[in-house]
Amino acid sequence: MAGRGRGQSYSEVSHAIREMLRAHSEASQSLARRLGLGITDATALDHLLSSENGLGPGELSRRLGIRSASATTLVDRLESTGHARRVPHPTDRRRQTVIATDQAYDEVLDALAPLFHRVEQAASRLTPDQAAATATFLRETAEAMRDYAAGPTRDAAGSTRDAAGGPVRDPGRGATEARGAGPVRDAVGEATRGTADELAPDPAAEAMRESAAEPARDHSAEGR
Structure with a gap:
């Protein structure tokens, strides 16, 4: 079923991925708590x-x-909670690198156990061929997201920048602006606005959302 909205329509699969991204955001905040x-x-x-x-x-x-200064302070916090530590760089002893501790691995795995359990339940309903196809699809989707994240963005002044922060020249921009065209809207957001709730629930997204809703531990450091 194609989604309704302005401009291009997107497949139900695209809507399900967008729903999963929203659920991932909720689950990430729950994990932090x-x-x-x-x-x-x-x-x-x-x-x-x-x-x-x-x-x-x-x-x-x-x-x-x-x-950089904020990152240094952040690493100090993670070291103080036992979640990270600074070690010499593996190839350049003049530099340091930051690694996660065994404590961090154990705590994260323990906190994510309810979510992993629900995802495995959903995966168990797939045939071997379906599971293989789903894993391939999800990896390709993750790669598409990484490429999107590395693509050009706009800075505060409205200039297009590449992933390294350098300017990106758009030869057609001047002509477009001369015709009075405004900024391009988020096509995916426009196409999916008002339609996601009409779609069948995605099992993985539901698992993330339900795991996020479970009571969080009471830590004295919470809220920092």
Whole structure:
């Protein structure tokens, strides 16, 4: 079923992915509460857990979109809670890298156990061929999201920038603006607005949402 909305219509699969992204945001905030961390600290920890050799403070600040000084303070907080530690860089001893601790792995896995259980329940209803196709599709979707994240963006002045922060020249922009065209709207957002609730619930998204709704642990560090 194609979605209704302005401009291009999108498939039910695209709507389900968008619903999962919303549920992921809710689950991420729930995970942060369960760990007793602020959402930015929990996001940083997720990056560290996903990086085999850790991340330098500079790379961490770039991924989070925060200043280097703020990233340094964030790493200090994660060290104080036992979730991260600084170690010498594996190839450049003059530099440091930040890695997640075993404590962080254990706490995150424990906090995510209810969510993983629900996702595995949904996956168990798939045939082997369906499971393989779904895994391939999700990996391709994740790759598309990474490419989107690395693509050009606009800065505060409205100039287009690439992933490294450099200017991107758009030869057709001047002609477009001369015709009085305004900024391009978020096509996906417009196409899905008002339609997501009409779609059949996505099992994985529902699992994330229900896990996020479960009571969080009471940590003294919560709310930082």
